[in-house]
Amino acid sequence: MNASFKVPEPLLITFVICTVLLIAVHMLALMISTCILPNVEAVANLHYQTQKTVFESPHMKMNFIVELAWAFSTVLGILLFLVEICILCWVKFYGLTHRAAWVATGLLIPILIIFVAFAAHFYLRLVSHKSEVYEDGIKELQLLKDQLLTEEDDRAGKGNGNDSASAGATEANTAGSPSAARRGVQVV
Secondary structure: OOOOOOOOHHHHHHHHHHHHHHHHHHHHHHHHHHHHHHHHHHHHOOOOOOHHHHHOOHHHHOHHHHHHHHHHHHHHHHHHHHHHHHHHHHHHHOOOOHHHHHHHHHHHHHHHHHHHHHHHHHHHHHHHHHHHHHHHHHHHHHHHHHHHHHHHHHHHHHOOOOOHHHHHHHHHHHHOOHHHHHHOOOOO
16 A cells, blocks of 8 residues: 555445454354254255154254355345455555546446345245245145045045935034034034
8 A cells, every 4th residue: 555645534444344244244154054054964964854854953943044144145245245345446546546446336336236136036036936835835735635524524424324314314414523614514
């Protein structure tokens, strides 16, 4: 740095704040990742895995923290890094030429916009995929429920005979049964 000019104090304070935040965000994300990774590897290396095993894993229970680490390290960390480059250009070239600092700022603004647009698009895709997976799971559960109710009705119908007297009794019995109540059948 050339000693013949003085960088304004607010610019230096901004540079220091951005640098500290940049390092703190990456250290936090690294700490979270370091704490979660052994649990993910432990579940992945189990020889006998069930759906329950995966959902009882700590990384599934701490899903919010994992997503927070991702957001900190990728989104916020990269944004801070790009802002850091811009501020660093201003600190370095402040006394030499303002044109160089403005060129750096002008180049970084579209890069920031593209990055934010990509991050938003990517995150929306992830959320959309997660929503579709949950929706498919709910549909599967609904199909299983319908199958169980159908099987229960079939078993109840076979056990009561097929003549007209027993058919009327079956209707009366199933209309008051819990499975009929779940289907919304009312006794008239």
